[in-house]
Amino acid sequence: MPAPRRDMAMHNDWWATGWEHVLPRQGFPLTMLISTASQPGFTGSLDDVLQEVLDGHWDMIGGDLDGALTFSWPDTEWDYEEAPEGREAFEANHWKNFGAMLRSAGFPVPTTVRDLSELYLTWGIASREETPDGLRWSMPAVLPLPGDLLPLDAELTARLDRMRWSTRTGPLVDQLISHLADDLGEPEEILTSLDRLAAATGKDADDVRLALTELVESGDARVRRGEEPADTERLEAHRRFRLLMDWDHLYETRMKLSIDET
Incomplete structure (x- = not known):
């Protein structure tokens, strides 16, 4: 009999930190993946989590961990009342600001979900460790705040x-x-x-x-x-x-x- 699928988990502190207002849209599902990987008894990579829970494909992250990061949902109809400049200009403006913010703090600008997961490790949002039982993931009880790591503008702060x-x-x-x-x-x-x-x-x-x-x-x-x-x-x-x-x-x-x- 195949092993039961692991339930997805989400870090309780995610909503209070405000990271969803700073990162590309895949920040939320990536945090879910890492939260799931951090559950007791799991060892393996994020690719392993994705395979175990979602058969290796998840539309929310753009397919897999090598999916391109975006600030909007590519498959949804564009709301021109909310953002009259259109999707292309919206994305370009967000990437300009996001990239400038990261570069000014000395961080590389991620282009894929996998790149962003490496930044999570750098920022202390997540940790991973090779153990005798395999690769283990963990997250701190209290996540670091965006403003502690990045030079947010006054309005966003x-x-x-x-x-x-x-x-x-x-x-x-x-x-x-x-x-x-x-x-x-x-x-x-x-x-x-x-x-x-x-x-x-x-x-x-x-x-x-x-x-x-x-x-x-x-x-x-x-x-x-x-x-x-x-x-x-x-x-x-x-x-x-x-x-x-x-x-x-x-x-x-x-x-x-x-x-x-x-």
Whole structure:
């Protein structure tokens, strides 16, 4: 009886790092391949993983590891509203910027998925080691950030910082909103403290502070001590403050209405 196919795996930290906004589109499936190769009990090359799991061919990487890297999906209809310059100009512009960024940091510009896998090793995204049992792959628990290795431009740096902040604070904000809306009935204003909100949401005071900071920065809430604005990052856990919610703004920007199909 043939051995069961290995399930594909994905590193938990991939989405939070922002690499998908920096690398060619094959960065995501390549990370899946290496994550799969890093599972306990596997030895072999990435070609071996591809053969075992997908019979040696995967459209997402362009066929095999020698497939050409691209920033767009070649087999999909081009969206001229999203990128009116067209596919060829889109690719050329991305390669110009990507190549300049890598060369300025002293790295070679990859052209194939295999080339990119070698950069993963250089950057510490992945490691491989020859052992008595064969070639073993591994990945660190926390992946390096693009900005720690590459000279990202200011716009991309700000976008990735915002994305990581949202990833960190999103679940905390959801829990705080749930408490304010479901338990307290969407009050326009309450007198509370970090300790009280922490006890009500089952989080610690620092997590509540992060959630409040996100609500304030997004314009969904204001925090005041007396009549003066309060700095959420400097609030003492036991000190009471006034939390003023702008529910209209919050629902406009955060809540997505789901429409049942009939």
